[in-house]
Amino acid sequence: MLNGFRIVCVTPAGRRRYMRLLVPQILSEDVVDEYQIWMNTEDQLDLLFLNELAQIPKVKLVPQPRGIVDGAFTICEFFAGCVDQGTIYIRFDDDIVWIEPGSIRALAETRIRDTESFLVSAAVVNNAVFTNMFQVLGLYDDSQYVHAHAFDEFGWKSGPFAESLHRHALELIGRNQLSTMQFEPRMLAQVRFSINCISWRGDMFSTFAGQVDREEEEFLSVVKPCRMGAVNKVDGRAIVCHFAFYTQRDYLDRTDLLACYLEQVANAAWVRDEFRGAVEQAFVKAEELASKAAERDQEGAAGSSILSRLIASLRFPYLRFRIEWMASADYKRRLVRKFRNWPLIRAGDA
Structure with missing residues (x-):
């Protein structure tokens, strides 16, 4: 609980090689009351891994509402179950590989205070729109300018560019200086952005019963807030690292980046051993x-x-x-x- 609100984190699941890093970080945050894992996969070994996670306190497996899995096109159906009054929901993509300490609390606090914004997003490392913000604010210096466009040629598509961005983040994490990329909350223009880590209020989503279109990203970042006359916001005090878009994955999988993040999570003093051990066992x-x-x-x-x-x-x-x-x-x-x-x-x- 935080200021009288339940804090519920959710993840459309899920690839175990990424969630191995994500789950212990979420569970180690004291303000989290429940962690919902949306079962949006048919991979039997991933399902086994997720069922093992269900033995951990706070973890709740949520079956696909219609029992039909169609990749990203069936994630939308889970939102109808996340409309409770007095609840803040924070969604993490399954390949969020690093959560800067304190980010969940910061995002939840902003979401509690802000009753007007439709979505409040974390500032995401490896997300074209937020890479643009890091650059414009002078928090990330790279000779290649990334435009504020979800499918930017470099910020979304380029594996080598994503690697350089991850290397920069890992260097800062190793020195406990990723906070140098933080910035104060600010509004987003009506622009589509990749919803790698977003938060919403249950009371606001209850006004439309959490009914989300199949193209959930377009619907949540642009269509619905426009219809409601609302805006979206980014809280730059909450920073997470997103591993890869499908356009970058083949390239990044040939690097040691995932192993580097795994090492950081394994050595992070704030990640609780009980959760790290239970997830590793699964x-x-x-x-x-x-x-x-x-x-x-x-x-x-x-x-x-x-x-x-x-x-x-x-x-x-x-x-x-x-x-x-x-x-x-x-x-x-x-x-x-x-x-x-x-x-x-x-x-x-x-």
Whole structure:
């Protein structure tokens, strides 16, 4: 609780390799009353990891409201459950890899005081619109100017530019100086921005029952505030680091950046050992199962040539087609989707 308000953090989940860093940071913040993990994935090992996290106090798993997962297009359906009076909601993308200490409290305090703004965002490292603000305010010096446009050629698309920005942030984090990039809260123009870390008031979202369009980012950053005659705000005292947009991910995955952030989280004095240990245990369990699955796949691949020859020797084309189809990965995926609610294959029973 903070000044009589419940503070609820949420994450559309989720890729375990990122949430391994994110979850212990959120749970270590004392003002957080509940951490909702929105189950927006069909990856069985990620689901296993998330189900393990459910054993940690404050963590609540929220199933997909309609039971259908379609990537970013089904995140919108979770907002209808985040409209409680007297509650401040703070959403973190699953690949937020660093939260500067005190940022959750600062964002929540701003959101409690501000009853007018539609969204209040943290200042996000690796987010084109906020990179522009860092540059304009003289808080980040780079020869390449980034425009205040969500899909800027460099601020959104360029892997090398994102790497240089992350290296700068990591250097400051290592010296406990990331706070030098902070700035006072200020209004945002009516512009689309990537909603990597946003907050909203439950009472405001209750006025439209939390009904959000499939294109949630466009709807939340531009469409709905325009219709309501409201503005969005950024609280530059709250700083988080966002790992990658899909346009940058292949490049950044070839660097050691994620390992560098993991090291910072592992050594951060403010991250509580009980949460760090519980999350790491869940991650290790999922990775062990992933390793076993990979071994089974290799064994299956070794015998696939024999199976292929047997199938090719069949004299009846239709029978050969049916066997090939039933052996395919697509057929297996269909079986999983059809029977995924059966107890024996629920992630929690793995």
